[in-house]
Amino acid sequence: MAGPQSLALRDARTPVIVVSGFLGAGKTTLLRRVLAAPELANTLLIVNEIGEIGIDHHLLERSDDRTMLLDNGCVCCQLRGDLQEMLVDIGMRRRRGELPGFDRVVVETSGLADPGPVAQTLYGDAPLLRDYRLGHVVTLVDPTNAAGRAAAPGIAARQVAAADRVVFSKADRATPGEREAAQDWVRGINAFARCQEAAFGDIPVADLADATPFEWLATAPADGAYLGRRLVPHPAGVGSFALRFDLPLPRALLREFLELLVRLRGADLLRVKGIVRYEDAPGQAFVVQGVGHQFDREVPLAAGAALPEGSSLVLIGRRLVRDEIQALWQAMRAVALAAPAAP
Numbered sequence: 207m208a209g210p211q212s213l214a215l216r217d218a219r220t221p222v223i224v225v226s227g228f229l230g231a232g233k234t235t236l237l238r239r240v241l242a243a244p245e246l247a248n249t250l251l252i253v254n255e256i257g258e259i260g261i262d263h264h265l266l267e268r269s270d271d272r273t274m275l276l277d278n279g280c281v282c283c284q285l286r287g288d289l290q291e292m293l294v295d296i297g298m299r300r301r302r303g304e305l306p307g308f309d310r311v312v313v314e315t316s317g318l319a320d321p322g323p324v325a326q327t328l329y330g331d332a333p334l335l336r337d338y339r340l341g342h343v344v345t346l347v348d349p350t351n352a353a354g355r356a357a358a359p360g361i362a363a364r365q366v367a368a369a370d371r372v373v374f375s376k377a378d379r380a381t382p383g384e385r386e387a388a389q390d391w392v393r394g395i396n397a398f399a400r401c402q403e404a405a406f407g408d409i410p411v412a413d414l415a416d417a418t419p420f421e422w423l424a425t426a427p428a429d430g431a432y433l434g435r436r437l438v439p440h441p442a443g444v445g446s447f448a449l450r451f452d453l454p455l456p457r458a459l460l461r462e463f464l465e466l467l468v469r470l471r472g473a474d475l476l477r478v479k480g481i482v483r484y485e486d487a488p489g490q491a492f493v494v495q496g497v498g499h500q501f502d503r504e505v506p507l508a509a510g511a512a513l514p515e516g517s518s519l520v521l522i523g524r525r526l527v528r529d530e531i532q533a534l535w536q537a538m539r540a541v542a543l544a545a546p547a548a549p
């Protein structure tokens with residue numbers, strides 16, 4: 207008898223794999239790693255970012271015609287129709303030979319997106335069903351960031367509920383207690399997902415390439431029912447904005463600013479990421495990012511990457527007011543400029 211796996215293999219439609227996970231859980235890190243593998247070379251990637259400027263697609267270091275950006279909104283609500291349109295358009299262009307072929311699509315959702323409605327669009331839209339089927343819904347859970355999940359419990363839980371695979375990220379850093387707590391939390395929400403741990407996204411590539419979600423559900427009549435039907439509103443007060451800087455920044459001042467921001471608003475600051483240029487490193491751009499209180503070391507970006515001018519920092523958090531934070535920066539900048547230069 208043909209098993210579910212062989213049923214899926216007879217389905218020639220392109221699988222769409224949804225990669226979800228809370229802010230900073232490690233989605234981009236995992237995708238950078240697995241999409242570099244030759245087995246996944248033929249993958250079209252759609253990156254959704256909630257901030258008004260996209261950062262992640264610059265980090266993915268892929269050619270532009272294989273990476274598309276859906277920014278300035280969340281794909282589970284405002285941009286759901288945009289994703290539908292994008293997928294239908296890409297399907298048509300591929301048929302007309304205007305786009306190189308691709309074997310799968312990966313959608314990296316924003317850290318505040320509920321992947322359920324995203325995945326459901328693939329079941330409910332006839333033009334989409336012609337070209338695509340749902341592959342895995344992979345949700346990353348960062349065991350070291352229970353506080354972040356607690357700040358937006360509805361969304362974090364929905365991300366796990368919709369998953370057929372859960373990857374516990376940051377295995378290199380998480381303590382045994384954090385890992386156990388994260389596992390208990392996931393199991394309490396979704397007992398069916400296949401779970402694995404990863405450090406810097408080191409999952410076997412085949413886990414993403416083989417795109418038959420919930421093998422046993424693939425043959426069930428209520429295909430996709432596990433995704434649930436209810437749309438969860440985004441947590442109250444969580445929003446995002448970008449700070450932009452035209453001139454190169456003083457490195458030490460930016461560090462002090464971010465440290466002060468964490469001291470003043472640490473509990474509400476869920477995610478910071480940006481691409482910055484420093485006065486002391488002409489021509490070089492750096493990625494700056496933090497999750498909760500934890501800031502990563504800065505990473506210089508490859509020269510020649512198509513990057514925006516100046517510097518931009520995206521801040522995502524609860525009840526953060528752009529003007530107040532902008533004013534804090536300006537005040538610190540003014541004090542630094544007025545201070546006598548060190549002898």
Ligand SMILES: Nc1nc2c(ncn2[C@@H]2O[C@H](COP(=O)(O)OP(=O)(O)OP(=O)(O)O)[C@@H](O)[C@H]2O)c(=O)[nH]1
Nearest residue numbers: 229230231232233234235317375376379405406502
């Ligand atoms: N130590 C450690 N750090 C990690 C790991 N995975 C990701 N990080 C770091 O965690 C931070 C966030 O990682 P990203 O991959 O950007 O997370 P993301 O889920 O794409 O973030 P958003 O798109 O903002 O939601 C970065 O500083 C990464 O370097 C890991 O396995 N171990």
